[in-house]
Amino acid sequence: MAKMMKRVFAAAVALVVMAAAFVMPAYAEGHIASVLDFNSSLSFDDEMELREQLIHTAGEIDCNIGVMYTDKLYGETPQDYVLRNINERFGENSDSAMFLLCDDPEGYSWVQFTGKADGYNEIAGQILTELTFEDVENGAFAAGKLFGELLTEKVHLEPSADSDISLPTTGKSYAAAIEDTDDIFDSTEELRLEGLLAKAALNAQCNMGIVITEKLSGEPGDVADDYLDKQFGKDSDSIVLLLTTDPDGHDFLTFSNRANERYSGNKKTIFDAVYEGLVHGYSSAVESFCGAFGVDIPEKESSSTGSKFLVRLEDYDNCISESDEGILLKIMQNTADKIECNVGVVISADLGGKGDSEYADDFADESFGYGSDNVVLLLCNDHIHYDWISAYGRGTDLFGHRIDDIFDCIYDELDSYGYASAVEGFCKALVKYGANAGDDHYYDYDDDYDYVFDSEDIETAVTIWVFPLVLALILSITISNGVAKGYTKKTPVSARVYLNSQRKKFLKRSDVFVNEYTTSVRISSGSSSGGGRGGGGGRSRSGRSGGGGRRR
Amino acid sequence: MEMKSVSYQCPNCGAALEYSAEKQGFKCLFCDSEFNETEIKKEFSENEQIKLDKADPTLSDEQREIEEFTGASALYNCPNCGAGVICGELEASVHCHFCHTPVILTGRLSGSYKPDLIIPFATTKELAKQAFNEYTKGKFLLPNGFKKNAEIVDISALYVPYWLKSGLVNASLAATAKKIRTWRSGDRRYTHTKVYNVQREAELAFVRVPCDGSKRIADELMESIEPYNYSGIKPFSMSYLSGCAAEKYDVSYPDAETRLDLRIQAAAQEELKADIKGYSTVSVSSCQTTYKQSVGVYALLPVWFLNYRYNGKDYPFVMNGQTGSRFGILPVSKIKKFLFGAGIFVAVAAIGLLLGGLLFG
Numbered sequence: 001m002a003k004m005m006k007r008v009f010a011a012a013v014a015l016v017v018m019a020a021a022f023v024m025p026a027y028a029e030g031h032i033a034s035v036l037d038f039n040s041s042l043s044f045d046d047e048m049e050l051r052e053q054l055i056h057t058a059g060e061i062d063c064n065i066g067v068m069y070t071d072k073l074y075g076e077t078p079q080d081y082v083l084r085n086i087n088e089r090f091g092e093n094s095d096s097a098m099f100l101l102c103d104d105p106e107g108y109s110w111v112q113f114t115g116k117a118d119g120y121n122e123i124a125g126q127i128l129t130e131l132t133f134e135d136v137e138n139g140a141f142a143a144g145k146l147f148g149e150l151l152t153e154k155v156h157l158e159p160s161a162d163s164d165i166s167l168p169t170t171g172k173s174y175a176a177a178i179e180d181t182d183d184i185f186d187s188t189e190e191l192r193l194e195g196l197l198a199k200a201a202l203n204a205q206c207n208m209g210i211v212i213t214e215k216l217s218g219e220p221g222d223v224a225d226d227y228l229d230k231q232f233g234k235d236s237d238s239i240v241l242l243l244t245t246d247p248d249g250h251d252f253l254t255f256s257n258r259a260n261e262r263y264s265g266n267k268k269t270i271f272d273a274v275y276e277g278l279v280h281g282y283s284s285a286v287e288s289f290c291g292a293f294g295v296d297i298p299e300k301e302s303s304s305t306g307s308k309f310l311v312r313l314e315d316y317d318n319c320i321s322e323s324d325e326g327i328l329l330k331i332m333q334n335t336a337d338k339i340e341c342n343v344g345v346v347i348s349a350d351l352g353g354k355g356d357s358e359y360a361d362d363f364a365d366e367s368f369g370y371g372s373d374n375v376v377l378l379l380c381n382d383h384i385h386y387d388w389i390s391a392y393g394r395g396t397d398l399f400g401h402r403i404d405d406i407f408d409c410i411y412d413e414l415d416s417y418g419y420a421s422a423v424e425g426f427c428k429a430l431v432k433y434g435a436n437a438g439d440d441h442y443y444d445y446d447d448d449y450d451y452v453f454d455s456e457d458i459e460t461a462v463t464i465w466v467f468p469l470v471l472a473l474i475l476s477i478t479i480s481n482g483v484a485k486g487y488t489k490k491t492p493v494s495a496r497v498y499l500n501s502q503r504k505k506f507l508k509r510s511d512v513f514v515n516e517y518t519t520s521v522r523i524s525s526g527s528s529s530g531g532g533r534g535g536g537g538g539r540s541r542s543g544r545s546g547g548g549g550r551r552r
Numbered sequence: 553m554e555m556k557s558v559s560y561q562c563p564n565c566g567a568a569l570e571y572s573a574e575k576q577g578f579k580c581l582f583c584d585s586e587f588n589e590t591e592i593k594k595e596f597s598e599n600e601q602i603k604l605d606k607a608d609p610t611l612s613d614e615q616r617e618i619e620e621f622t623g624a625s626a627l628y629n630c631p632n633c634g635a636g637v638i639c640g641e642l643e644a645s646v647h648c649h650f651c652h653t654p655v656i657l658t659g660r661l662s663g664s665y666k667p668d669l670i671i672p673f674a675t676t677k678e679l680a681k682q683a684f685n686e687y688t689k690g691k692f693l694l695p696n697g698f699k700k701n702a703e704i705v706d707i708s709a710l711y712v713p714y715w716l717k718s719g720l721v722n723a724s725l726a727a728t729a730k731k732i733r734t735w736r737s738g739d740r741r742y743t744h745t746k747v748y749n750v751q752r753e754a755e756l757a758f759v760r761v762p763c764d765g766s767k768r769i770a771d772e773l774m775e776s777i778e779p780y781n782y783s784g785i786k787p788f789s790m791s792y793l794s795g796c797a798a799e800k801y802d803v804s805y806p807d808a809e810t811r812l813d814l815r816i817q818a819a820a821q822e823e824l825k826a827d828i829k830g831y832s833t834v835s836v837s838s839c840q841t842t843y844k845q846s847v848g849v850y851a852l853l854p855v856w857f858l859n860y861r862y863n864g865k866d867y868p869f870v871m872n873g874q875t876g877s878r879f880g881i882l883p884v885s886k887i888k889k890f891l892f893g894a895g896i897f898v899a900v901a902a903i904g905l906l907l908g909g910l911l912f913g
């Protein structure tokens with residue numbers, strides 16, 4: 001009997017072990033740990049240490065963990081702010097815990113639990129109180145660490161069977177980080193992209209990092225490796241993508257440990273995806289990078305017309321009212337569709353130390369992506385730099401030689417009616433010179449800002465047709481009459497041939513200055529910008545740009 | 553009343569002698585004997601001694617009237633055959649209509665009609681014909697068949713009466729001159745103008761400015777074959793007229809002087825204006841000429857006249873008998889002129905439309 005009991009017990013244990021082997025993965029979830037320091041509350045080392053702790057904590061409590069530091073909520077309530085970030089970073093209805101330490105005078109800190117941790121919202125206030133005291137007494141870093149400790153202490157969650165997060169066999173959490181030194185992304189966009197990157201990290205079962213920078217402190221490979229080591233650790237399984245905005249720089253992909261074994265052979269495929277997305281901007285490049293690791297990229301809201309051409313209007317000086325901005329965006333979209341080119345307008349008095357052409361070119365690259373067909377207008381209000389029109393690709397082909405004419409249209413409106421009309425004038429000029437280039441017909445607006453077919457431009461028709469014909473008629477009559485006149489008359493010889501030059505004597509030569517005066521007329525002027533871009537690091541980019549500027 | 557006349561006969565055979573432009577001497581029409589000027593003047597010293605003086609102030613009015621009438625008479629007896637022939641009012645050298653002997657009507661070369669100078673012919677009749685043919689080459693507006701159908705009606709050598717005025721002229725010119733400079737700065741183009749009052753005054757010497765003394769010959773026609781080379785001008789001798797037609801003047805010197813003064817003043821203005829340099833624009837406000845000295849002489853200058861007929865209309869062609877400079881009035885085909893103009897129209901229109909499409913399209 002005892003022997004049978006032993007055998008039964010052994011079989012049961014085996015069954016349990018086998019079941020565990022099968023079941024445990026169902027219960028072993030992947031976790032995301034995220035530290036978002038928007039207002040530089042933490043040093044780099046503190047951020048790394050906090051991230052390590054939170055990764056450990058996330059594994060312990062089977063829950064995603066996030067800590068955010070910010071001093072701007074942009075009008076959102078803290079709860080909405082946190083919930084939005086949880087959804088974007090960890091996914092909707094995910095098992096997550098997020099701590100927001102907010103220095104916004106109009107906001108306050110918040111702790112939020114979601115998913116199966118939702119029940120802990122009852123003690124969120126208590127937790128928040130402790131965290132607030134810790135922050136006051138010991139600082140933001142200490143508060144973040146305390147959050148992890150409190151979760152470990154207070155949160156015990158049952159494993160969830162219906163998680164939509166993929167199941168890493170080791171149950172390990174992976175980190176995701178984006179370092180945007182050029183401030184290409186605003187905070188909202190960066191959060192969203194980090195969320196996608198985190199999913200990609202989970203899918204790839206390794207840490208994921210993306211660095212976007214212009215200034216490289218060394219060789220691209222070294223820079224990428226240094227970032228990987230610092231961000232995730234030398235022995236980590238990690239992938240880091242380095243995208244440089246330096247025209248002479250090279251992009252780079254680096255892999256470490258198991259990520260190197262699995263994915264280094266796919267470098268070309270990954271770069272292809274990144275560059276395909278880069279055509280539409282750096283956001284698309286990051287999305288494409290994540291998509292290469294199986295992340296479904298949600299479709300962005302398209303314009304009401306479903307256009308594939310992008311528009312962007314940035315008024316940093318509040319020269320355009322919100323209502324006008326909406327109308328102008330619609331006009332710009334129509335314009336972009338007509339000329340089959342991205343259209344951008346930026347109004348700013350602060351170019352951030354950049355030159356006018358550089359600012360406009362960078363705005364175009366950031367808005368629409370390097371290499372995209374675009375035309376961007378910079379209206380610079382600092383009275384130092386030029387207003388500038390940057391054009392690339394098709395934009396250069398259509399408008400490269402029309403910069404002065406476009407500025408004329410802009411200034412006619414700006415001088416008379418203001419910035420909104422100036423932007424509208426810009427769009428009209430783009431359509432005039434770009435839509436159906438080569439046709440005789442030009443488009444105009446109706447009251448609903450939709451394009452309507454206008455009658456033939458008389459002035460241009462006269463220039464192209466009538467003037468040459470009239471000139472030809474005049475010349476033909478003049479020349480034929482002149483030649484025929486030579487058959488009947490000859491110019492008489494001047495009596496100067498009978499002058500005895502040896503006896504010529506000048507008696508007086510007088511040149512007396514009377515007066516002088518200066519007149520001026522305004523003419524078109526402009527200059528062209530140009531440049532080339534390149535990249536590398538396993539892949540290089542090249543291109544050309546065009547445009548021109550004018551001082552108001 | 554008969555007119556005095558002389559002729560030059562070959563000392564060898566007695567046939568008529570003509571001045572040969574080709575030989576620059578005299579040639580017998582019958583025996584081809586040739587004589588130079590010295591030989592002729594020596595042989596015919598009697599003719600040379602015929603006084604062709606200017607009007608004699610001692611003559612009475614009646615005598616002067618007779619002399620002038622003699623000069624104006626249209627009737628002469630050929631010294632060779634004695635035939636009586638009526639000639640034109642202005643002709644001073646003709647051929648006898650009966651024996652074709654060259655006859656010089658001395659009466660028309662005397663008194664105030666005596667030429668001071670002459671430039672003998674240096675080009676031949678053949679050269680004149682050749683010049684006409686060359687002149688019509690390359691003239692693409694000529695009607696088709698012009699060369700085939702144009703008929704040379706007459707080609708003749710004629711000594712045309714000319715007034716030649718020489719003078720020392722004091723010319724003064726006043727003008728407004730400007731120096732204009734333009735440059736661009738930013739989006740503006742600036743134009744800076746400096747204004748100057750300019751004056752020039754010079755003493756100019758004009759030598760033998762010509763004006764033809766014949767009313768029937770167009771001044772513009774004669775001026776178109778200028779200038780003559782005055783290094784070949786010689787004191788007048790009747791012998792040069794032998795074989796060539798000659799006319800006396802019917803435009804008096806005071807009348808010719810008006811035109812001469814206009815030419816001289818225009819030339820003086822051109823000369824002074826050419827001295828104003830270094831300005832963007834020069835605008836002449838006044839120009840005056842005054843003569844310090846002037847003299848006018850009467851000369852006979854050689855011209856070949858060729859008249860041709862085309863489609864029932866006569867066209868003149870003239871050639872400088874000394875230098876060969878030529879000019880003629882040619883007919884213009886209206887169809888060719890239209891096609892030429894149309895071709896220019898099409899070419900210019902095509903270029904203009906192409907440029908307009910590229911620049912403004």
